[in-house]
Amino acid sequence: MSEGLAQRVAGTLVLGVIGLIVLPLLIDFTDPNKVDRTTKIPPAPSIDPVALESAQRPPDVIDGGASAAILDVNKSVPVDDYGGPDFGLTDRGLPHTWILQVGSFVEEPKAEILLKQLVDRGFKAFIAPAVVAGEHHYRVLVGPKIDRRRIKVDRDNIDLMFKTKSIVLKYET
Numbered sequence: 001m002s003e004g005l006a007q008r009v010a011g012t013l014v015l016g017v018i019g020l021i022v023l024p025l026l027i028d029f030t031d032p033n034k035v036d037r038t039t040k041i042p043p044a045p046s047i048d049p050v051a052l053e054s055a056q057r058p059p060d061v062i063d064g065g066a067s068a069a070i071l072d073v074n075k076s077v078p079v080d081d082y083g084g085p086d087f088g089l090t091d092r093g094l095p096h097t098w099i100l101q102v103g104s105f106v107e108e109p110k111a112e113i114l115l116k117q118l119v120d121r122g123f124k125a126f127i128a129p130a131v132v133a134g135e136h137h138y139r140v141l142v143g144p145k146i147d148r149r150r151i152k153v154d155r156d157n158i159d160l161m162f163k164t165k166s167i168v169l170k171y172e173t
Contacts, residue, residue, distance in 0.1 A: 073128040073141060076169035086148040097171035098151040099143040102158055111138035144171060
């Protein structure tokens with residue numbers, strides 16, 4: 001073999017070996033669909049449970065006393081042609097308050113049925129006991145609201161839904 005041919009074969013072999021070494025460094029032959037399964041989420045912290053004491057009612061608190069003082073529906077009077085403002089403050093600096101009486105029943109279960117129907121339709125309703133002519137009644141009321149226009153809208157909707165004639169009451173403070 002001639003010396004030039006030997007140099008060419010040796011050069012080709014050297015270039016091939018260099019190519020085998022450098023080519024994997026330049027090209028990434030790993031599977032592109034391979035998913036990295038290592039997590040970056042830190043381990044869960046260890047949390048010790050904390051025992052909480054339940055709140056105790058102070059002995060001087062009377063059940064029902066606060067709610068009765070806030071809104072005594074027996075102080076409400078019907079208003080048909082009220083000439084005052086629809087909203088705002090009274091002379092005592094308290095907001096005008098309006099309640100809607102949807103029904104008055106002698107039997108409490110009937111009042112509870114109407115109450116459930118009102119609540120199911122999204123109205124804020126409650127039952128208040130009342131004494132009318134010496135007889136116990138259960139009034140189903142919606143409200144209170146501080147804007148008479150809103151209680152009128154509720155009255156119109158309720159009268160249409162339940163075929164009733166609701167009464168708008170003004171709470172006298």
